[in-house]
Amino acid sequence: MQVGAALKKIRKEKKLSLEELSELTGVSKLTLGNIERGETNPTVGILWKISKGISLPLMTLFTSESSVNIYRAGQGLRFASEHKNWIIEPIFKNTNHDIEMYRAYLRPNSSYHPEAHHSNTTEIATVMAGSVSIQVNDDIYSLNQYDTISFRADSPHSYLNPTGNETVLHITLKYEV
Template identity: 70%
Template sequence: MDEINESKEIVLQIGVALKKFRKEKSMSLDDLSELTGVSKLTLGNIERGETNPTLGIIWKISKGISLPILALFKSEDSASLYRAGEGLRFSNDQKNWIIEPVFKSNDIEMCRAYLQPNSTYQPEGHHVNTTEIATVMTGSIEIQVNGEVFTLNQYDTISFRADCPHSYTNHTDSETVLHISLKYDF
């Protein structure tokens, strides 16, 4: 499948999953908008597959409906292969933070994350009681959690409560690659 068709398929998956959730909960678009902080127009466009939502919008929806972010994507295959640089990818508005989903279960999801050289990414607040585990695969990174700064080099790992303020900073001239796992405690 070419990249354009694959992207459209992903957008449609998000819309179907969101509409299914909303209908199962007997919610209107207004109700969902109030719950997530995302406009009714944007939610309607997502449900119809007419827009490709940003990572920030997807986080707001995920947090608002108390579902892991990857629950918005279906995968019914008995085995799934996630090759680096292929398939589903999301970026923030600045395009300096890119994530690729790798694995999901009911309460755990894992992704590969890429932070561009000399840049910082500060994610939206995660679900309450979420644990984030980040391992540096290539490069080095500075992670700030609740004002405390940690420097991680290749293969170093940190675990922290992800519902508190945190950020990732790459002070190098090379892209940093991380594996990030989120453990949800709903």
């Protein structure tokens, strides 16, 4: 419901109808209305489409009134990909809306192919547990625990966990504003 309320507020501030928002984001008017009313839990893919369509960082859809926040692993907001093989937990956004941090979980023997992010966005991923192969454009990079990679997130990229264990990542997105 928190996402729905934030989305409705942003839509009203931008003076957009549900139909206009649908055209901008590529998300159906029905789905957007259901999200705003808190009647559905959007997938992370849908959230990225909305974020990109309204040209605001993803974390703008999550509000926090406190100046001190604790984000405990496995508690609080969690968003899954369509096939539930990729789960993210928002853990930080700064007030300038140019940096966001997430805890991400990639299920064993699975992959995740995110939507391209906003133009000129940098993604920084650190493996906290397990290992992962990350494809950026046509190149594949293998990372083990505590390895970090940085790349342009508006480029095609994907995450692959070829192991029988869950991979945990810390992901930072840096938006050029």
